[in-house]
Structure formats: C-alpha cells, structure tokens
Amino acid sequence: MTNTASHAWAALAAHHREFGEKHLRDLFRDDPDRAASLSLSFEDILFDFSKQRLTQGTLDLLVGLAEAASVPEAIRRMFDGERINTTEKRSVLHVALRRFSGPFPDARTDVMPDVLATRGRMAKFAEQLRAGKSQGAHGMAIHDVVNIGIGGSDLGPKMVSQALRALAHPTLKVHYVSNLDGAQLAPLLQTLDPRTTLFIVVSKTFTTQETMLNAETARQWLRANLGGEVDLARHFAAVSSRPERAAAFGVGPERVFPIWDWVGGRYSLWSAVGLALMIAIGPHAFDELLRGAERMDEHFRATPLARNLPVVMGLIGVWNTNFLGAATHAVLPYNESLKYLPSFLQQLEMESNGKSVGSAGDPVGSATCPIVWGELGNNGQHAFFQLLHQGGRLVPCDFIASVRSDYPLPGHQEALLSNCFAQTSALAFGKTAEEVRESMERENVAPEEIAGLLPHRVFAGNQPSSTLLLKSLSPATVGALIALYEHKVFVQGAIWGINSFDQWGVELGKAMASRILPAFADPSLASALDASTRALLAYCRRPS
C-alpha cells in the first residue's frame, strides 16, 4: 500500500477540506500563542513555522502520517546501515562521515576506521598546504587550489566555502570549476600561476565527462607552462572511489583520497569531497562543521517526531505540496555568504526526491518534490518578490537569516533583518482593500485615484513561510543546517515511498550526448538522430 492510500493521508485530506483557505490573519487572531507553539529550536537555530498555513491539529495529523509511513523505522534502518538504497543495493551512511568514533553502523560492518583514517590524511594534506609546505614542481609553495568536480563534487564544498569564507585562509585561495564550457576554466587559468597551482580532481568514478575534460585541460596547461620534464603529480590530488584510475591519470597514491559507494554525491561534502573546503577553512573548522551535523543527526535519530526539526520541516513540505498544492518551494537566504545554498538545495532535494516511481517500482500516486528555487532574499525583494506578493501563486518559502553578521558594518545588519522579517509578515498577512483605502485616505489621495489604484495595492497575503534564524554562521551551525535539510529530504522520501538515494534520471541524457558528439566530426552520423537535433547540428555547421 502506498502512503497516499493510508488512513492518515485520508484524515489529512479531510482536514484540508475543512481547513480550506483559512487565512494566516485569522490563524494568528485565533491563537495568539502560535508563534511560541509553532516553533522549535535546536542549539543556535530557531525554526519558526508559525506562518505556515496549519494549526497544531494539522501537525498532529502530519505526525500521524509520519508514523503510518514508518518514518521512525526508516530512520532506524538508515542509522543501522541497512541497504535502504534498494535499487543500487547499498547502505546510506553519510552520517558516518560526521562521526568521531566507531564502531558504526555496527561492529561487523564498521566503516569508521576508513572514515577516520581518510579524515586524518586529509587534515595532514590540508595543513601542509595551509602552512605553505606543499610545493609545486619548481619548489614554490602552492597558493591556489582548484577543485575540479561537478554536481555533488562541486556544489556542497563550494556552498560551504562561501558560507564560511570569513574563516578562510588569508592567502591560499580555493576555486571551483565544474562546467564543460571553457568559459569557466579558461579565464580562471589566465589569473593563475601554474607553478603555484594545485588541482583536486573529484569524481567518484573518475570518468565524469566534464571533470575529466577539465582535468585534462588543466594538465595540458601545466605541461605547456611548466616545461616538459617536470613532475606534474605535484600539482594534482584526487578524490575517487576508483583510485587505480586516478593513478593512471598521474596522481600519486598518497594524494588519492577515497570515497565509498555508501555515500551519494549530493551527501558527500563531509567526506574527502570536502578536501578543498577543508584546505580553505582548516581541519579544525571542518571538524566543527562535522560536529554540528553530527549533533543534528543525533537530534534526528532520538527526538520524538513532533519535536524533531527535520521531521516537522519535512511534514510541512508534504502539507504544502500534497494538500495545499504548491508546485514550488523558494529558498531565500538573507546572508550573502549563503548565496549558493539555493543551488545546493536544488540538487539535494530535486535529485533525491524528483521521482515518480516508488522504491518498489510502482507509481507514487501523489506529487513529490516541488521545484526548489531561490535567490538571496534581499536581492529578490527588488526582483521577483512582486510575484510572491501579488502573483496569485502559492509559493511556500524558507527565509534564512543570521542574527550576527559575519561581516558587520554599522547599520547594515538590523536593516537587513528588518527586511527579512517584514517580508515574511507582508507575505503572511497582506493588506486588505479596507486597509489600502484607509491608508490612501490618510495620505489625502483623491477619491477617483483611490478607486483606480486600490485593486493594484491590495495584497492577498496567506503566502506561507518558515523562518530559520541562526545565531551566526558558525561552522557548527552551518553543519547542522545542512544536516537538517538532508534529513528533511529523507523524511519526505519516506512519506512518498521514494528511494531518495539513486538518480536514474541522469542516465538518458548522458547516453544521448555520447551519440551526438561524434556527429560534430562526422555529419553522416546525424542521420540516426531526431529531426530537431539534426537541424541544430546543421546550424552549428553553417559558415558565419
């Protein structure tokens, strides 16, 4: 039975019919205490979901759904190391990556010796670089580290490097290259000195097209600029589960860091995939990041559903998606340093749960992951918030801000927070026609002008949002925040009956690309392709 066929689901559907379009204005009027009762906190994170379109009664029913969907059992199975990634027959153990002792998940299948040994090797490598003791082929200290990876081998470390850039090494710079488009790598190379540049090639299989092509271009650039006889291995490190391929590329074994099949790319920033991040912020801050995530893991594992942040956050998403009918979910950080968080969460959520077939191969029978999108909130106010306020579309939002700035300037932080809170409030409560009329009359606007403008100045409100208010962007808080979203995704996957840890949907495009590429060199191969692709290829061949 799919979870949508459960009594708990039916009870929520009935509750929704009764709840209807009940307005947040009325919900706050009817329950003056809801800001306190509909919020949770964990360490330095306040999660205020009082401006979601639900009541305590809704939450109780949602917790019932989580129980009916065996969410507690799913959590236990993940932490016990069962093979919950069923289509790939693998355990899912990214939580091991932020542990500091073993055995885990149990004495028989303990992964902690590998995890801790690798983390120790990473720390040693990072410390050498940070101390200026790692030298290129000409004996000069490395000053620039370029992470070459894409998807999970890029977004996580890049996002956290930006989030914690206030802690970055003062002179050693870390860069991220992912795109096949030469317009990313080529201009970067123009700014780098090959004698002092190290490339970290990150690919689980060490066959990822984008990564291997960028790595090959990096090698050519080094060879062309360092002279033919030098030891290029001093300019490379690698992260892969296929060390023999990294060795064949020319990376010395002591610079190849393993990853394992029990961690998916989008959950891997805590592993050696985070090497560039560790180099940027140092092993100590990296450990703090892990410890924050580990404490969130423990909260997730041990806290009753109704007070469990990832569970409640996941359930709110299910309510918005499956009962209120939201097609999208906006992520709006009010921290410049979190500017890559929306892209990171796009992958985390949409690659994990953007599926319509359940673990057992049956259709899910309900909507699953919404489109996750967003931008820095303050910038969004001056761009697309118009639609959130008056576009008539339901768009649940996560507002994320920190109390203390990581780069304080006089007057900026309180103004920033005022805007963040004001937007959540304006979205929730809106402005009625009566309120617009009153305020225009107070401004002595002429009656005929009021009549013309009034409908344009009404705000329907009732746009739901949660606010995640962090004390600061400390490594531990950033770690906890990411783990919170990871587990939220897991909860939703469990409720939708999805395996959140595979990604079969990326295969077809890769296969098609490999059929199209040869047709650039040999146009006769185009005849096997579809008519549109043939036309696009023909356009490429036109003389300009």
Place this chain on the structure above:
Amino acid sequence: MTNTASHAWAALAAHHREFGEKHLRDLFRDDPDRAASLSLSFEDILFDFSKQRLTQGTLDLLVGLAEAASVPEAIRRMFDGERINTTEKRSVLHVALRRFSGPFPDARTDVMPDVLATRGRMAKFAEQLRAGKSQGAHGMAIHDVVNIGIGGSDLGPKMVSQALRALAHPTLKVHYVSNLDGAQLAPLLQTLDPRTTLFIVVSKTFTTQETMLNAETARQWLRANLGGEVDLARHFAAVSSRPERAAAFGVGPERVFPIWDWVGGRYSLWSAVGLALMIAIGPHAFDELLRGAERMDEHFRATPLARNLPVVMGLIGVWNTNFLGAATHAVLPYNESLKYLPSFLQQLEMESNGKSVGSAGDPVGSATCPIVWGELGNNGQHAFFQLLHQGGRLVPCDFIASVRSDYPLPGHQEALLSNCFAQTSALAFGKTAEEVRESMERENVAPEEIAGLLPHRVFAGNQPSSTLLLKSLSPATVGALIALYEHKVFVQGAIWGINSFDQWGVELGKAMASRILPAFADPSLASALDASTRALLAYCRRPS
C-alpha cells in the same frame, strides 16, 4: 471583457481538450518536417520550438488569440509613446534607449535629444576612465569601479558584464554591490585601494534603502582611508532621476547621469544604469549591444505575428502556462558567461507579469507569470535535471547555447553542445519501458534484475523545451536576446491584460520593514507588531 473570455481563448481550450497529452514522439513521427516549420531565426539567433507540445494548428490559434487580445495594437501603442503604464500614467520608452536618431516617439514628445546627450556624456566619462585619465583625490588613476544598486540597477548591467566579459577592459575592473548584508560590500572593500576606486551610486529615487546604506558605508570607508580633507567627489558618480539628491550626497553635477520616468528599472540597462557596463566593455561594444536590441525592436514592431520571435515565444509561454498548466519555466544557459541570465529573467518576467489584477483593476481570471528559475544547464544536469526527467512535473525549458565559445578550449565546446542538444532530446522523447527492456537485455542483465530496475529507468519524456542557439555571444546578439525576452514579456502582459510596467507588490514589505527597524533599538515598539515578528526580535536580543 478579459481575454480569457474571448472566442480565441475558448478555441484554444477546445483544441487543448482534443490535443490532450499527445506525445512529442508522435508529433515528430507525424510531421517529419516540424524541426524546420516550427523554428524561426533572426540574425544570429535560431529559435527552435519544435520540441514544444504544439502543432502548426496550435500556433495558428495562438496567433488568433494575440489578434483577439490586440497585441498588434499594444505594440503600436508602446512605440507611439502612449501612456500604456496606466497605473503610473507613464509612457514606456525603453526602446528609445537603443535608438541612434530621433525624433522618437514623435516630434512633439521627442526623448531622443536627452537620450543621445546622456549616452554621449556616458561615453566620454567611460573613455576617460578606460584611458586611465580619471583620477582619485590623490591623483592616482581609477582602477576599480563599484556599481552600487539593486534590482534593475544591478541585475541587467551585471548580467551583461558577465555575458561580454571576454571584451572587458584588461585592467579596469567593475564590481557590483547590491545586498544590504555587509557580507557583500565589506569583503570587497578589503580587496580595494580607496585611492583608485570609484563608486557609481545607481538609484532612480536616490532613496533606495540598500543602495543609500551601501553608498554611505562606501563614503565612510573613503573618508577613513583617504584623510579628512580630500575631495571625495572624485570617487563618486551617480545615476538618478533626482539629480538634486545626488548632489546633496556629494556627487558633482557633471558626474550625475539622468534616467527618466518612462523607463522601469528592469528595462533600464540600456540607459545610464548601464554606465558600469559601458566602462567595462567600452562605448563601442555598448553601442553594438544597443544596435542588436534596436534591430530586434524593429523585428518586433514590423513582423507579422506568426513569424515574430517575441510574439511566438510569448504565445508558447501562454500555451504552456494557461492550457498545459505549467507552474514554472526553466531557463538553462549552456554558456558560463550567461550565468546571471536566469536571475535577470526572474526579475524581468516575474516583476512585470507576476500580477493577478488586470490593467483596469479587475481580476485577470487566468494564471499569469510562471515561476522563472534556472541555472547553468551543464551544472543542472548533475543537480536537478533528475526531476525534469522523472519527477512527473511539467517544466517547459529554454535551452540557450552559442555555437562558438567565447573562451575556446580544445574539445570543450562540442562536448558542451552535445550535452545541450541531448538533454532537450531526452526530455522530449524519453525512453519507453520496451526500450529500457531491450537495452537491458542487450547488456545481458538478469531477468529478475530487469524486472526490479525497469520502472526506475523509464523516462516519460514529453517535457517541452525551446532551444535558442546563438552563433556567438557578440554584443549585438546579446542585445537582441535581451530585447527578445523583454518583448516576449510584453506580449504575455497584453494577453493576460496586465500592466507589465508597474510593481505595486514591492511596497508593503518596504513599509513593514520601516516599522520593524526601530524596534531593534527600542523593544517597546515591538508590541505593535505581529506575534511571530515579536518572537523573532526577541530571539535576536537573546544573549548568545
């Protein structure tokens, strides 16, 4: 009568009922010629919409809708300078900004003398800076230009600066600061030399909170670092429609560049708002950008609807949104240099048409602007494309690529284009259960494994997309591309009966922020605020 009540709308609704879920596989099988017939080109842009879920018959009905909605009349009225921004009683003349001669819109209301004079002043100012002849208070040449603006005073110039960065001045650097968060401006200032830095403060009203606070911080930084008695005016320029306020801030009149009330922020990159861009790429390339846009304007004004790129693009969006029911629209550039295009289009589309009240104040009666979102396509493949392929949500996509790279590297560009074309093809045609079975059997996968995995490896396909294939990222092509989207938005606004040129939805949040800010200093003021805001403020005050 709203346009949704027209016969043309009803005819489309009937056509849609008949059309149903007809699959792109079948559409291509039934009409082998559709790649040619369902594409248009304009100069160096190929617009292939053959992978949209429509036929020539659909297009004919859509053109009928455009006629019924008086789109040709709307176009004429805009170019004639009528006050089509009805709520603000203004003409809409951004097209004037890319003209090179007058009179326009007519001899009586000619704006071209102001436009051309301002463009000439901009060019002179830019050339001086580019030649190293503009000096700071200590007599040193300016090396860094910081554009301080937000929304339309940021996204357009920033997006095009990135798009045309291959043409950027080799040593003079342009930066963009928008966010209230000090974490944007403060780390930038750490990298700049105050003696050689110029700030351009861009705000139509010269009261925008974010911009004025960042400008004030910049002034304090200059004062603290340049000494008390120097002439700070040599480090500032301004773009505003309120020159007296810029003067009061301390900008010399010869460095204040005007904008006018007939151009909205999101349409203003062609004006003095583009000053930082002009400084980056030079007046000649800036002129080429304008000329490309001007030629697209002429195409839009003079081409019959069925062959008119912005009209057809707009109509396809209406078909997807209002008849197929798409809630979002993805923009997926396969050019690293177009990485800010999704953010730019978010503003352009969502701020223009994210409204549910028509020009006359009545409810629109149909869905309007979808959520516009996106990322660099190649990166998206390794992140969220899973959902596009198998998530079960209809997401129309614009794929944008250029044949020639702006930063060519051996082997990169053809691999990149192969991926772009492959994704559009995989999304459109998918992979059936039979095809999956065949391919797994060919790989000798065991029958029980085929049974288990098959449903996960099926791709439903029928995900519609358009491909915009550019010959290269030349200034003229980039200008034409932006004008194409601008006019597409205009067409959709006309069909939905919306005034695309106001933005009343940004007002309420601003007003609320100004009520919340004083409560940081005086907690007693919080009592007038809603319960959630009070709780958030209380959390901010907690000792950490």
